[in-house]
Amino acid sequence: MLKKLSLLAATFIVATGTALADPVSGGRANAVIQPEPPSLMLGLVQNGPTQMVAGNVYESLLRYGPDLEPLPQLAKSWEISEDGLTYTFHLYDNVKWHDGEPFSAEDVVFSADVFLRETHPRLRQSLKYVESITAPDANTVVFKLNEPFGPFIGIFEVGTMPMIPKHIYEGTDYKANPANNTPIGTGPFKFTEWTKGSHILLTKNEDYYIDGLPYLDEIYWHIIPDAASRSVAFETGVVDILPGGSVENFDVPRLTAMENTCVTDKGWEFIGPLSWMWLNNREGPTADKRFRQAVMYAMDREFAKDALWNGLGKVAQSPVSSSTRFFSD
Structure with missing residues (x-):
């Protein structure tokens, strides 16, 4: 090469x-x-157009600044143990999925340890370093590594580890789940409408857990x-x-x-x-x-x-x- x-x-x-x-x-x-995204189900499809649109619908534990430093998203704070083997995330309270169901640490465990291990080739490589993912309570998630892995704190962005609603996908055929056509996340915008070849409409999440956000009422993606x-x-x-x-x-x-x-x-x-x-x-x-x-x-x-x-x-x-x-x- x-x-x-x-x-x-x-x-x-x-x-x-x-x-x-x-x-x-x-x-x-x-x-x-x-081009027009093939899908907006970010847990199944991770190409650029899908991430650009669905990244407003789905969220992960962290986001990253211009210097790629980790910043809060669904996790409001986190700690890394001195030996580099334990990552503990503390989630925001009162986060809801777009269908009104509560978001919890169990959704994180399901997303990372079950759904995405099966569907996400890029994340799967990083999860080889993970010994266990547990939820000691509804707002705490602990990732225990089998050896230190320096880049690990960089995998918690929405394109790599989108949070997937456990109550919708657990026990289903992920690729055939009808919810794939109407994606449900925790993000600042909700999926509203997709007219193939014309447009995709996202509307404001009125129940977003960060007060005052988002500012926009709609994002209208022209195809x-x-x-x-x-x-x-x-x-x-x-x-x-x-x-x-x-x-x-x-x-x-x-x-x-x-x-x-x-x-x-x-x-x-x-x-x-x-x-x-x-x-x-x-x-x-x-x-x-x-x-x-x-x-x-x-x-x-x-x-x-x-x-x-x-x-x-x-x-x-x-x-x-x-x-x-x-x-x-």
């Missing part, structure tokens, strides 16, 4: 309107989702298959938010120059996206390491960054993204 060629700085483009000193409750966010049409939708005010990858890179400078528009490349730190050339290292001329090295040195990666990504990225230094905690120059 050739070394990575370019780190793509995917941009979010947002129509800002009039700047306000403080957030105001109410309103709808019109966003693009591309617009053509990139040029997505650009026009933003220009004409049909949509307010273009997530990274929604439009062609060459359209980004024109759109970001519009009045009342802001752009950011933040928010992808956890994912650490990389683009690379994948070569066959088992047979043929590319199996020779010297051949792959020659390709590496011959390729003008600065040109690729500027011509293919319109300068929206930087040349990678290694197979480890520079946005991750494990990168070293």
Whole structure:
């Protein structure tokens, strides 16, 4: 495999309107989702579009800041034992699933130790370090490891460990459960409607356990298959938010120059996206390491960054993204 060629700085483009000193409750966010998710059941499907939409419906124990430091989500606090073998999480009180049923530590045990062990290949690898997951009481969960595993505190985000309602899925065929079509989580927004090929509507969770949140009443995800049409939708005010990858890179400078528009490349730190050339290292001329090295040195990666990504990225230094905690120059 050739070394990575370019780190793509995917941009979010947002129509800002009039700047306000403080957030105001109410309103709808019109966003693009591309491509259309195959499913919104985050415990079964973890691709990018599914995570972007369903990450507002489902939650995990933690979320992560720009420096990837752990922050509270369903867990309001946590402790790690000195030997690195015991992780104890204390859950928020009075959290409810979107159907009104109470959320508890038993849902965490079911999600991590039963449902996701079966359905989530990425999490399954990290759970190899887990000896037991227990719920000593309704608001406490204890993960006991069989050996110290430094990255363990980083696996509690919604795309890796979404919380699944035990009262809906226990004892069922997970893939055939009818609730997969109407996902139920604990997040700030509830699933309301999905018209295939048109839109996905999420509405405010009025019983959200954090007072005052969310601010928005709705998130309306527009499904617009053509990139040029997505650009026009933003220009004409049909949509307010273009997530990274929604439009062609060459359209980004024109759109970001519009009045009342802001752009950011933040928010992808956890994912650490990389683009690379994948070569066959088992047979043929590319199996020779010297051949792959020659390709590496011959390729003008600065040109690729500027011509293919319109300068929206930087040349990678290694197979480890520079946005991750494990990168070293």
